[in-house]
Amino acid sequence: MNSACYYITLLVLAASTLTASLNNINTNANLEDNTSRIVGGKDAHIAVYNYQVSLRYKSLFEPEQSYEHICSGAIYSDIIVITAAHCVIGTVPSQFKVVAGSNYRSDNSGTIVPVKEIIMNENYKPNTAENDIAILVLGLPLRPNNFTIGTIDLVKSSPITGATATITGWRRTKSSLTEVLQVTRVPIVSHDQCKEDHKGQITDSMFCINAAGNNDCEGDSGGPVVVNDKLAGILSRQLDCTQPNLPGISADVAHLRNWLLEKIAAYQ
CATH class of the missing domain: 2.40.10.10 (Trypsin-like serine proteases)
Incomplete structure (x- = not known):
């Protein structure tokens, strides 16, 4: 093989490796599946969620x-x-x-x-x-x-019911501890529904996020709840992983702004 062919081969291999690496990075475009969840869920990349x-x-x-x-x-x-x-x-x-x-x-x-x-x-x-x-x-x-x-800016108003929140973190599941950063997208739950589910223990300093198995769990606490690219909440109460249908609770950043x-x- 002459030197020109040799260097062309090296360039092709390098380009293939770079493309494969970039494809492993989650982008906003491939995070649209709201059925994913942090428990047992979807790997994320810190370059997308660098806050x-x-x-x-x-x-x-x-x-x-x-x-x-x-x-x-x-x-x-x-x-x-x-x-x-x-x-x-x-x-x-x-x-x-x-x-x-x-x-x-x-x-x-x-x-x-x-x-x-x-x-x-x-x-x-x-x-x-x-x-x-x-x-x-x-x-x-x-x-x-x-x-x-x-960095991430603070929201100025509380998220509305049904708005999509992005949650990232590392968490303890029922059987293991996740090592790689995880991400999920979940809807905001109404105050009335959350008060009913949590027997009235919801105040103006809180809002709730998705029931149906996508809520936060031990290990995610303290993490960001992001709506429209701004910090809307901080994950609060550590819920029992065996009760996945209870809405997760977040501190309301707008209320505490x-x-x-x-x-x-x-x-x-």
Whole structure:
């Protein structure tokens, strides 16, 4: 084989490999199937959902242990991550690391930064999950690159019934823990229907997402609920995976927007 043919063969092989790799990345176009769900569900790619982070936790009583994924979160700015209050209640900042820019729940392939300060909503009620939202102030700034690390804006109004929400995260299923980032799209459930399903335990600081098996489960908590490319909610109550038909509960970012912006303003 002469040198020209040899280099042409190499170029064809390289192009084939690149095409195969790109085809493995989920794009918005192939996420239209609302029947998929995070449990046992559809792999995602951090380049499409680059506002997603993994919140890693370590017990104060087991300092020799490594940090492990406990919740998800959403990147608002280079030093601000929004998550759920129940993920951080009773903890101190040194117990957490934030991992951005990674598809994986447990490896160290992304950008890892410490947490400097935890700001939990003062009106959070653990028994009812009311005002279940918190801010993490990072000890080092992330470097958004518009590829694997990005930010997301807040919605200004609550999502309407029937609107489609995109949920991402890593979760514990009935039998295993997902390692690769997962995605699903689900409709918003009406307040009246959700109050009925949850026996009246739904307040204005919450909204509900799809019943019929697509709701959030342990491991997704604290993660983003995105409507029209903006942060509409933070996954709240950790539901029993054996009760998949109950609507999932999300903190309503629009309802909590003023609180979020007031607290964030002190650090921007």
